[in-house]
Amino acid sequence: MSEFSDALSLSSSGLKAQAERLRHVSENIANSDTPGYRRKTVAFETVMHGDTPGKVETGRVRLDQSELAKIYDPSHPLADDSGSYEGSNVQLVIEIADAREAQRSYEANLKMFDQARQMSSSLNDLLRR
Numbered sequence: 001m002s003e004f005s006d007a008l009s010l011s012s013s014g015l016k017a018q019a020e021r022l023r024h025v026s027e028n029i030a031n032s033d034t035p036g037y038r039r040k041t042v043a044f045e046t047v048m049h050g051d052t053p054g055k056v057e058t059g060r061v062r063l064d065q066s067e068l069a070k071i072y073d074p075s076h077p078l079a080d081d082s083g084s085y086e087g088s089n090v091q092l093v094i095e096i097a098d099a100r101e102a103q104r105s106y107e108a109n110l111k112m113f114d115q116a117r118q119m120s121s122s123l124n125d126l127l128r129r
Contacts, residue, residue, distance in 0.1 A: 004123075007116035013055040014109035017044055020058045021102045028090045029099075035071075035078050037088035039064035039095075064089055 024040045031037040043059040066089045074083030 004116050004120040008113060010054055010056075011109045011113040011116065013047075013057065015106060015113065017056045017058050018102045018106040018109065022099060022106070024061065025095050025099045025102060029092065029095050032088055032090040032092060032095070034088055035076075036068065036086050037090065038068070039066075039088070039090045 021042055024042050028039050041062050041064055043062070044056050045059045047053065047055040047057055068089050069087040070084050071087045072084045073079055076085050078085040
Protein backbone atom coordinates (compact mmCIF):
# COMPACT_ATOMS: atom_id res chain seq x y z
CA MET A 1 0.00 0.00 0.00
CA SER A 2 2.93 2.35 0.42
CA GLU A 3 3.27 2.60 -3.36
CA PHE A 4 -0.23 4.05 -3.52
CA SER A 5 0.50 6.55 -0.78
CA ASP A 6 3.76 7.46 -2.55
CA ALA A 7 1.84 8.06 -5.78
CA LEU A 8 -0.70 10.20 -3.91
CA SER A 9 2.09 12.14 -2.23
CA LEU A 10 3.92 12.75 -5.52
CA SER A 11 0.82 13.93 -7.34
CA SER A 12 -0.24 16.16 -4.46
CA SER A 13 3.19 17.80 -4.46
CA GLY A 14 2.72 18.47 -8.18
CA LEU A 15 -0.72 19.95 -7.49
CA LYS A 16 0.73 22.29 -4.87
CA ALA A 17 3.59 23.36 -7.13
CA GLN A 18 1.31 24.11 -10.08
CA ALA A 19 -1.11 26.01 -7.82
CA GLU A 20 1.81 28.16 -6.65
CA ARG A 21 2.84 28.74 -10.26
CA LEU A 22 -0.71 29.79 -11.18
CA ARG A 23 -0.74 32.20 -8.25
CA HIS A 24 2.37 33.96 -9.56
CA VAL A 25 1.02 34.03 -13.12
CA SER A 26 -2.18 35.65 -11.88
CA GLU A 27 -0.16 38.22 -9.90
CA ASN A 28 1.79 39.02 -13.07
CA ILE A 29 -1.40 39.49 -15.09
CA ALA A 30 -2.96 41.63 -12.37
CA ASN A 31 0.10 43.90 -12.28
CA SER A 32 0.76 44.09 -16.02
CA ASP A 33 -0.13 47.80 -16.03
CA THR A 34 1.72 48.65 -12.80
CA PRO A 35 4.69 50.95 -13.53
CA GLY A 36 8.03 49.40 -12.59
CA TYR A 37 6.57 45.94 -11.94
CA ARG A 38 8.88 43.04 -12.76
CA ARG A 39 7.45 39.69 -13.80
CA LYS A 40 7.75 36.92 -11.19
CA THR A 41 8.94 33.46 -12.18
CA VAL A 42 9.13 30.33 -10.10
CA ALA A 43 11.23 27.24 -10.70
CA PHE A 44 10.49 23.70 -9.60
CA GLU A 45 12.91 21.60 -7.60
CA THR A 46 12.88 17.84 -7.10
CA VAL A 47 13.14 16.77 -3.48
CA MET A 48 15.40 13.73 -3.22
CA HIS A 49 15.24 13.26 0.56
CA GLY A 50 12.49 12.56 3.03
CA ASP A 51 9.72 10.01 2.97
CA THR A 52 8.97 10.15 -0.79
CA PRO A 53 11.92 11.01 -3.04
CA GLY A 54 10.96 12.69 -6.28
CA LYS A 55 8.44 15.15 -4.86
CA VAL A 56 8.26 18.54 -6.52
CA GLU A 57 8.56 21.82 -4.64
CA THR A 58 8.68 25.39 -5.80
CA GLY A 59 12.02 27.11 -5.52
CA ARG A 60 12.71 30.75 -4.88
CA VAL A 61 10.59 33.33 -6.63
CA ARG A 62 12.73 35.29 -9.05
CA LEU A 63 12.10 38.61 -10.72
CA ASP A 64 12.52 38.75 -14.48
CA GLN A 65 15.47 41.04 -15.15
CA SER A 66 14.52 41.84 -18.73
CA GLU A 67 14.26 45.49 -19.62
CA LEU A 68 11.15 47.39 -18.53
CA ALA A 69 9.04 48.92 -21.26
CA LYS A 70 9.45 52.66 -21.81
CA ILE A 71 6.07 54.35 -22.05
CA TYR A 72 5.73 57.86 -23.39
CA ASP A 73 3.06 59.78 -21.48
CA PRO A 74 4.07 63.29 -20.35
CA SER A 75 0.90 63.62 -18.26
CA HIS A 76 1.71 60.59 -16.10
CA PRO A 77 2.84 61.48 -12.54
CA LEU A 78 5.89 59.19 -12.83
CA ALA A 79 7.06 60.66 -16.16
CA ASP A 80 10.59 62.02 -16.22
CA ASP A 81 11.84 65.11 -18.08
CA SER A 82 11.55 63.34 -21.44
CA GLY A 83 7.88 62.51 -20.75
CA SER A 84 8.32 58.78 -20.39
CA TYR A 85 8.25 56.31 -17.52
CA GLU A 86 9.10 52.64 -17.01
CA GLY A 87 6.18 50.24 -17.38
CA SER A 88 6.22 46.56 -16.51
CA ASN A 89 7.97 43.73 -18.33
CA VAL A 90 4.88 41.48 -18.25
CA GLN A 91 3.81 40.16 -21.64
CA LEU A 92 0.23 38.91 -21.49
CA VAL A 93 0.68 36.34 -24.26
CA ILE A 94 3.49 34.66 -22.32
CA GLU A 95 1.49 34.77 -19.08
CA ILE A 96 -1.56 33.21 -20.74
CA ALA A 97 0.64 30.46 -22.22
CA ASP A 98 2.20 29.83 -18.79
CA ALA A 99 -1.25 29.70 -17.22
CA ARG A 100 -2.43 27.14 -19.78
CA GLU A 101 0.66 25.01 -19.24
CA ALA A 102 0.23 25.14 -15.46
CA GLN A 103 -3.47 24.31 -15.80
CA ARG A 104 -2.76 21.26 -17.96
CA SER A 105 -0.03 20.07 -15.60
CA TYR A 106 -2.39 20.55 -12.67
CA GLU A 107 -5.07 18.49 -14.46
CA ALA A 108 -2.54 15.72 -15.21
CA ASN A 109 -1.51 15.55 -11.55
CA LEU A 110 -5.16 15.51 -10.54
CA LYS A 111 -5.82 12.57 -12.87
CA MET A 112 -2.82 10.73 -11.47
CA PHE A 113 -4.08 11.35 -7.94
CA ASP A 114 -7.55 10.09 -8.85
CA GLN A 115 -6.18 6.99 -10.61
CA ALA A 116 -4.03 6.06 -7.61
CA ARG A 117 -7.01 6.56 -5.31
CA GLN A 118 -9.24 4.38 -7.50
CA MET A 119 -6.61 1.66 -7.75
CA SER A 120 -6.15 1.66 -3.98
CA SER A 121 -9.90 1.43 -3.46
CA SER A 122 -10.20 -1.42 -5.96
CA LEU A 123 -7.34 -3.30 -4.26
CA ASN A 124 -9.04 -2.88 -0.89
CA ASP A 125 -12.26 -4.26 -2.37
CA LEU A 126 -10.40 -7.28 -3.76
CA LEU A 127 -8.67 -7.96 -0.46
CA ARG A 128 -11.96 -7.90 1.42
CA ARG A 129 -13.38 -10.72 -0.72
